[in-house]
Amino acid sequence: MLEYLTRDMFLDLARPAAEGCLSIYVPVGDAGGRAAANRLRQILRGFEEQLAARDLAPATVANQLRAAWELVEDLAHQINNHAACVLLAWPDRAVTYRVPGPVTELVALGQWPHLKPLTPLVTDQATYYVLSLGKAGVQLFAGKGARLEPLELPGAPSGLDELLQYDEFEPQRQLHPGVPGAGGERGPVFHGQGGAADELKSQIQRYCQQIDRALLRALPETRAPLVLCGTAYVLAIYRAVSRYPAISAEAIVGSPARLPLAELGARAWAIARPDPTEERRAARERYAALAARDNHRVAATLSRVLPAAAAGQVDTLFVALDRAQWGRYDPLTGEMALHETQEIGDDDLLNLAAVLSMQCGGTVYAAPASETPGDAGCAAILRPGAAPAETGAAVGTGAESA
Numbered sequence: 038m039l040e041y042l043t044r045d046m047f048l049d050l051a052r053p054a055a056e057g058c059l060s061i062y063v064p065v066g067d068a069g070g071r072a073a074a075n076r077l078r079q080i081l082r083g084f085e086e087q088l089a090a091r092d093l094a095p096a097t098v099a100n101q102l103r104a105a106w107e108l109v110e111d112l113a114h115q116i117n118n119h120a121a122c123v124l125l126a127w128p129d130r131a132v133t134y135r136v137p138g139p140v141t142e143l144v145a146l147g148q149w150p151h152l153k154p155l156t157p158l159v160t161d162q163a164t165y166y167v168l169s170l171g172k173a174g175v176q177l178f179a180g181k182g183a184r185l186e187p188l189e190l191p192g193a194p195s196g197l198d199e200l201l202q203y204d205e206f207e208p209q210r211q212l213h214p215g216v217p218g219a220g221g222e223r224g225p226v227f228h229g230q231g232g233a234a235d236e237l238k239s240q241i242q243r244y245c246q247q248i249d250r251a252l253l254r255a256l257p258e259t260r261a262p263l264v265l266c267g268t269a270y271v272l273a274i275y276r277a278v279s280r281y282p283a284i285s286a287e288a289i290v291g292s293p294a295r296l297p298l299a300e301l302g303a304r305a306w307a308i309a310r311p312d313p314t315e316e317r318r319a320a321r322e323r324y325a326a327l328a329a330r331d332n333h334r335v336a337a338t339l340s341r342v343l344p345a346a347a348a349g350q351v352d353t354l355f356v357a358l359d360r361a362q363w364g365r366y367d368p369l370t371g372e373m374a375l376h377e378t379q380e381i382g383d384d385d386l387l388n389l390a391a392v393l394s395m396q397c398g399g400t401v402y403a404a405p406a407s408e409t410p411g412d413a414g415c416a417a418i419l420r421p422g423a424a425p426a427e428t429g430a431a432v433g434t435g436a437e438s439a
Contacts, residue, residue, distance in 0.1 A: 175193045177189075
């Protein structure tokens with residue numbers, strides 16, 4: 038499952054092909070892969086009929102179609118899930134992904150890959166860390182998305198088993214949250230065998246302090262999120278003694294030994310991944326403020342957004358996931374043709390605005406049209422000094438206003 042895309046991964050996909058890039062999005066849903074494969078067969082047969090009607094032999098996109106038919110076979114063997122399948126096929130290569138659903142069914146053959154549905158997966162999240170506090174040992178990981186890479190942690194104790202004689206104490210003691218300690222954290226309160234429970238608590242505290250000193254040496258001067266993994270009582274003590282400045286409030290509670298690395302990474306990423314909701318809200322407020330006082334800093338029509346995106350003038354783009362404007366656009370000449378319905382060779386120009394903005398370092402917020410400023414399906418905050426430009430559009434059969 039593709040949980041995220043770095044900007045570099047996205048840009049590697051964002052390359053045009055004069056011979057055509059075939060983009061396919063297939064919802065899988067509750068019906069499962071076999072039903073999705075049958076639906077894709079119907080779509081591809083209809084697509085090949087369209088090629089024939091336009092006197093375009095399938096041989097002109099033979100490699101792209103071959104990759105599409107291979108996807109049919111892959112889908113047929115998938116179990117039921119809520120993911121969607123994505124195929125992006127160029128003349129010289131093809132990539133397939135399973136992505137979180139839902140997505141809208143789409144088949145498009147244009148110069149540009151259709152990447153707009155993938156933009157919500159793009160993150161500039163820097164590295165985060167996972168600290169696993171297990172009985173058998175301590176492990177530090179660096180995380181990028183759901184992928185974890187183990188790091189050395191010199192000076193950390195070997196594990197709880199030898200240090201604490203853990204199994205002796207565990208059945209006899211109970212743990213409850215205590216009063217808040219330093220930094221507002223609640224320290225654990227032990228009840229049980231008197232001195233034995235106190236000794237256990239003291240040993241765990243020393244154990245956690247040793248780990249924390251090793252961690253601070255390994256990660257000096259960093260405020261990257263740290264996700265903890267371990268049993269609740271050990272994590273509570275670690276929080277109480279740790280001086281690390283950015284421990285995530287949510288943790289992965291349970292025995293680390295029982296978690297495969299892939300599952301640990303997926304759960305840690307779900308905690309560490311930034312929530313874009315607040316960022317989108319702040320960006321929309323900024324757009325509204327600029328639109329109210331400086332019309333030259335915003336673009337609210339496709340005929341203004343596309344040239345600005347091609348010229349690297351878009352700072353922030355809002356684009357509708359649930360709308361499309363099919364047509365053609367030449368970034369070199371600025372010529373644009375709009376079509377009311379999709380034709381072979383068309384690109385979704387809203388998708389193209391997103392791709393061009395990303396290529397030039399802009400931030401793209403893809404969301405439903407109801408959450409996108411204006412009514413054109415796209416709107417942009419322009420960089421300071423951007424010259425107002427607008428392209429003329431040759432409008433086809435009654436296309437919407439650009």
